[in-house]
Amino acid sequence: MEVTFKVYRYNPEVDEKPHYEKYTLDMSDDGVILDALNKIKWEIDGSLSYRRSCRHGICGSCAIKLNGKNVLACKTSIKEAVEMFGDTLVIEPLSKNKEKVIKDLVNDKKDFWDKNAKVKPYLIAEIDEHPKSENLIKPALVEMIEEADYCIACGCCYYACESVRANKDFLGPQALAKTYRFTADVRDEAKKERLELVDKLGIGIWDCVKCQACIEVCPKGVDPFTKITHLHNQVFEEGVAKRNVATKHAEGFVHSIKKHGILDEGMLVLYSEGVNVVRHMPEAMAMFMKGKIKLPWQMPKSEGLEEIQKLIEISQTHELKD
Ligand code: FES
Structure with a gap:
């Protein structure tokens, strides 16, 4: 199958502005977008920069924009992409903001990681370091956190979020879904502190504009928007919601x-x-x-x-x- 890839290229150290390079490749029907990027880099132009690691939709590093939609390059079939967008596929970084482009498809994701860190994405609990048995929880409680637990922090939702675009302080769908991952976990002991953080105007749940772009692009089916809705309920249920x-x-x-x-x-x-x-x-x-x-x-x-x-x-x- 012959496919043309129009790839965003920008090296801030030498280029005045970004441009697109076209590569027409013969790809197999079962190939994914990451295969095309590898082919370009390994056979045509070794200077192309992009991130990848696991190739199995686990590490989240290969997230890119394909014809305007944020996707994982290693999970997106070229055949299906051609059926959807035609035989010219446009590949861009998640953010084309020049400040955020380190080179070509590689973004500086510091803002994303800072917000992820801000919500303390780990279990907070006094635990016995030498437990005699596992800390079991009921299947129904596992179900509540299961979806949110699938998040691989690829950033697809964050860079598709309209609220993040408009308000650089907004924690964004990934960090908020991650918050819910722990507020819904009965083993976590920091529920109130977590809810107080996300209840704050300007950064938290109340600044979500409900565009639901995060649901559309999440490659793991996390559905961050629904998790934000659960957080809305939790701040009321726990008596944390402030009058605003x-x-x-x-x-x-x-x-x-x-x-x-x-x-x-x-x-x-x-x-x-x-x-x-x-x-x-x-x-x-x-x-x-x-x-x-x-x-x-x-x-x-x-x-x-x-x-x-x-x-x-x-x-x-x-x-x-x-
Ligand atoms: S390379 Fe790890 S998710 Fe694509």
């Missing part, structure tokens, strides 16, 4: 559903923002004119409201801390 615009938004949501069975968009903003709601008056007026928000007395009630209220009653677990 984000937690009040979550609380306002529940109030609205409890009262009407459906969302009262206008009251939700008023509840979350308080007096700051005046900042949103132009948008509110536009939404009102289009019938998207209603005045309190115009709000309809949902069918089965009593049933909805009962469900909220039995599932509610928290009070906000001031």
